[in-house]
Amino acid sequence: MRLSIAAAVATFCAAILLYPLFQGGFWFWGSLGAVLSVMCAGLVSGRLSLPAWAAALVSAGALWIYLTLAYASDKAWAWVVPTKGSVVELGKLLGTGWADIQRFAAPVPATEGIALLTAGGVGLIAIVVDLFAARLRRAALAGLPMLALATVPATILPDPISWPAFIIAALGFTGLLIADGRERIGHWGRAVLVRRTRVATSPVPGAERETADTRGLRLSGKRIGFAAIALAVLVPAALPAMEPVSFFTFGVGGRGPGKGNSISIPDPIAGLKGQLELPERRTVLSYTNSDDKPRYLRIYSLDTFDGEKFGMTEPKGAPDNKTENGPLPTPPGLSPATKVSNVTTRIQISEEIERLVFLPLPYPARQIRIDGDWRADVSTLMVFSTRDEAAGLGYDVLTTEPDVTSAQLDALPQARASASDPRYLKLPENLPSEIRDLALKETADAHTGYEAAVKLQEFFTKTGDFTYSLRTQGSGNSALKDFLLRSRAGYCEQFAASMALLARIVGIPSRVAIGYTGGTKVGDRWMVGTNDSHSWPELYFDGVGWLPFEPTPTGSLGQGSARVPAYTQPLPRSTSDSASPTPGATSTGDDSPLNPQNRENPRILDREATLADSGLPADDSMPLIGKLGIGAGVLLLILLIPAGIRVVTRSRRVRALSWKVSEPSDEVTAKVVAGSHPSVAAAWAELDDVLFDYGMARQPSETPRALARRLTERYEFDAESAASISAIASAVERALFARNVGELAPMRKDLRKVRQALAATVSRRRRVRAVLLPPSTLRRLRRMGERVLDGFDRLENIRLRRTAAQKGS
Template sequence: MRLPIAAGAATGAVAITLYPLFQGGAWFWASLGVILVVTGVGVLATRYTLPTWLAPLAQLLAVWIYLTAVFTGDEAWARVVPTKESLFGLAKLVVLGFDDIQRFAVPVPDNPGIVLLTCGGIGMIAIMVDFCSARLRRSALAGLPLLSLFVVPASFLSDPLSWVAVIIGALGFLGLLAADGQERVSHWGRAVLVRRTPSFVAPRPAADPGTLRLSGKRVGFTAIALAILLPSLLPTLEPDPLFGFGVGNGNGKGGNSISVPNPIVNLRGELSLPANSTVLTYSSSDNLPRYLRLYSLDNFDGEQWTMPETRGRPDDLISDGPLPPPPGQGPSVPTSPVNLEITVSEEVRNMNFLPLPYPASRIRIEGDWRPDRDTLMVFSTRDTAGGLTYQVVSQEPRPEAEQLKDAGPVPQAIAQRYLALPENLPREVADKAREVTEAGDTPYEKAVKLQEFFTTTGGFSYTLATQGHDGPALTDFLLNSRAGYCEQFAAAMAVLARVVDIPSRVAIGYTGGTNVSGRWNVRTHDSHAWPELYFEGAGWLRFEPTPSGPAGQGTAARPAYTLPELPTAGSDEPTSQPSAGPTGSDTPTGAATNPRNPLLDRDFGGAPIVVDEGMPMAAKIGIGAVFALLLLLIPAILRWEKRARRRRVYSRPAVVVEPAAQGGGQDTGLVAVRSNRGQAGVTAAWAEFDDALCDYGISREPSESPRALARRLSERYEFAPEAAASMAKLAEAVERMLFARTPAETGSLREDVRLVRRALAATVSRGRRIRAVLLPPSTLLRARRLGARVLDGFDRLENIRISRPARRNA
């Protein structure tokens, strides 16, 4: 009956890895119940030797009864026996569960349908594991259904599983293998553990079978330790993606819905990273930079801006046709087609949203990518953009100021969604919005006033030393500190725009980057947030409240339609200053061959921009080499520390005293008194000598006494007189400590140990001496013995037997 219990424990241990997929714990208790049911039936099947084919059928029936009792008990007879109504109820919950999986992103709520699907799936896995291990006696084959449980969270999450959960699951499988091994061995008799005790004088012989025995458990424990510890010790040389949570931090894969919670709060971390790593490069048909948007946030609850529920329809696969038309964009506003080719760095991980200019009309890319119809964000629940190259066609609106002033009324659906503000919005914030836009007669003019308030007239400054955009932080930013970075500027302008009845949202992505050798290079420090404001006929337009240039975010730029003093589209403008659309920027047409930032040429008198290439590759390799060297030196450091500790002990004068009163050949009350200090010094000196023998590879016979060992070494290696005397002194001190009954005194043993060690080192090659310093075998052997003792503890646990009291015959 050991195997059914081990199979159930292994299934439960691996099922723990599912915890990141759920918000609550109802799934766990329901799944634990179904595992106990399957295990209980398996134990009974083994106890009464049911046929192999009958046991899984009995378990399926038991699982059905359990699910009926838990989920549709009200419709079952006696709350347990399935009926027609309870069966239909289970089927209805299954359909609801599949709908919820498609509708919710992980972590999903504990809805009954989702819990039923999870519980039923774990029950099926438990039956398969029990069938493979307890019925077929193929426990290794049971690893396949257990592996499928590992695959589920790995498919839905971009973040790695918790190492604790991985260890628990791996130990569960190892326990199943161990139970299978014990089951086989038990047919031959009882396994006996041979306990080994080390000797002080003689080390364990190399041929001892106890040290060479490697069981399957030991190999498994070693593999788990290496799999968990080794990756955590190795340095990573790749940059984190712009938003490291990707789709995995609360996003499902495999369904048609996705959501990313609160991406704006990650901006500060990316902007303050010391390594300014390349995220992507792109080229445009007009050689001008483009803002590339990843996310669109439109929910403001008074504390933070968050994304709405993102949906991708099955018929909206971008490879099948153009993207949906941009909301609110009418034929009266002229547009300009722009082609971009974007290449995302292979080092970027978990980028499940495409960086795109707004609005994109066509995208050519490999994989399953779908747009959200309301925001035109393009995402995938299965693929990532890392290492991909894709082409984008964008029809950029180029509105004139007069067209925006004459924009029509906002549709009710847009107003209801994008004008919502919390009831607890500070009154000072609303008053400031009305004060700033008082001179504006139209929504467009108010929007321009808001942008000028942040960039020129309001006295704001750019700094990464502040964070937050909730109610108190927003009030302090607008009225007091007036210092922040793009998070505060974008969030604040979007809030003020809603106060004066301009629909707004916050976009997260990248600025246009810098031009390097004719191609635009976007780095982590180009991550950015900006507001998008809605105007009927033109749709959503980008505004830029964040200061740019040397005193701000260097690659940020205000769009041309927000600068009425510059010529707008449709006028006789110089070719060096074309008007840019919502995703474009005012830049010279010759920027492709100029490594300077063209935005600064216009706005800041040609101030140069320094292109940060990040940490050189040679420096990365050097850091990695230093780190690897430090890892390799760990045994040497441990050996040096132990040697220094022992030296402090045996450097002190040591006295071993055993006074005994003797008379007439008879003992008259022997009293043994030993100096603990002297004993510790002799022990430390001999232990150091013993490690030196091991480090230099000098053999030592188990039957040799200390005196015989000293004589053999001195004669064989022809020690100098001083070294031979020191060797003899160490041997005599050890023998007197162990066996003598007469007084003996020893001074400091430091010089003796040093002479003997130097004499031993002179007998071996230089390579052996170097190895003794850098990779001392004594330290490595000690680590191996420690691991062996730990594994011996598990062996002892397995041999514990609960004895039953013998029955007395009447």
């Protein structure tokens, strides 16, 4: 019965580690009920002496009844007996809870499905722990399922497990091991080692009885347990922090800003139109860059189209892709042979921006210097945070932009489906055939993917007779069909989504970007306002990666600050024919990466060297080697604590006027000596520690004169050293036994001489150990720990004595 209770306590102590994953305490009471139900079932199984397999079934049944009562009582018979309806209800709640933990980031909200999933999981862990500990008598193995409870928060949360929660969990497991040890000792039978004690409950006053002395065994277990807990808490504090690898999925993986829920991703399209319709312009951000040219600043990348509108796949920000870790992932599709331009941009976000957890960035960003926990999605290079907001932030961005021309793009081969993620070519099954026919018609004369993209852009900006208007409904098959085939009036979102869709139809991977145009130059800064909100398509080309196109009409009749990229301007027919008249033809232009001269001496981009010379402001953060050095230094200081204590103790003793006995081996002798003459007591205590450090410990029954004779003869002291040890021994004997000690000569010189003589007789390794890890100090620290552990034994003895007294009465 004791083991079942200890197993339940240990399981719930380990379950406390889950607290950062949840909002509120709903999980606490549900998990507590599950553990208590399993404990009651274990107590019943132990009383009936059921086999292990039957005990596990009884515990599972008890857990099922509890979950039915707590979460599906209205569907059960008499609130507790499971029925078909209650089973279906529990199944639905489990499915809902699993979907919720995939959708929300920790700490998750208090939903019934999550509460059921948590209580059921903790209950199953409690069953396994009880099975190992109480039924199979493998208490050590019971720590494995408990470790699973610690693994979940450790791999999900960016913050380390709090040390109070860890200590509670460790103490629970230690208590389980102690309970298992006491159970085993109690079944040993007749004791071999005994101690004789006078017990008040003995039938004969003053009689002695034999009892098994198991204090040392219990104390050893406690020493190991408490020492392990102390090391587990203290040692990591001296080491550099390491980022956990997430094996579980909780939303994006982290704490959301403010509420700590799933990452705040508002509807980008609704927000875009809302900013464009504001009656007055409001400043969103400002920036400067190294080449003083305006650039689109992308916030969101929409990659999925469901037939109604473009949406965004939830970004994944691995710990390796934190902005503080250095360069971001390589831009997808960008070949090292492609010529790039390195530009440094300094961006300042307005304080008035709310709930912005994605950074406005020029594409493709390769390195960002910003405060906070910001991470990059590998496939899109969107940078987001689940803990911080961008309002008021200033940050530096280094971009490596492909420096391409129309001729180079026209010379590229058609993008292969395998070259990019298949989701960038995915089309809805219910796509109207008229839209598909329109895409094929407008690109019928195109010989390359690039030429098809240019023709689509021209269709929206020139040949298609489109107009810019905010008075439109935007999304859905009917609205899209009306925009492309009839009204041909809309704002940037319709233009971007329509061109991205038509590009997919003709085999060009595409996505929709939402952010801001380059803004307007005011003084030495580019100012970006709400009226600069914009959406544009990005098309993928092998070797170059993702490039923005501009199908939205620009100028006074369209998006005023939008700009058509130079590389999207169509080539003259003659140039186009000579460059690449058919798909797959190579360009003969000097700037083409396929030029023979460039093939012989291609420009291979050393990305790390380029980033190092890019002109970003100096990084004030400490490098990893510095953090490792600090961690090693702190660890070294901790290891040198015993040496420091030894130096302080020795210095205190050698000061003649303040010598005191710290803790010599022979306590009775030390008290007598200390009361007679403090200087003699200090000399004797220091000699005792020196002997212990050098492995020559004094025997408890050895007199000062016998000790002096043994050291002199065994280690062949010279005359001066022998006289010094004899002087110390004589002073100690006089302080102990003489009625009048009289005047004693200072013993500092004698003590130093004896220490030098003893050091000359031991190896260098022993001397180094005596300085760095003095055994005498470690002995003193060990005794302090034993006193603490003895306190727990005294509590147990008090309880046992009371029990014995009650039995006697």
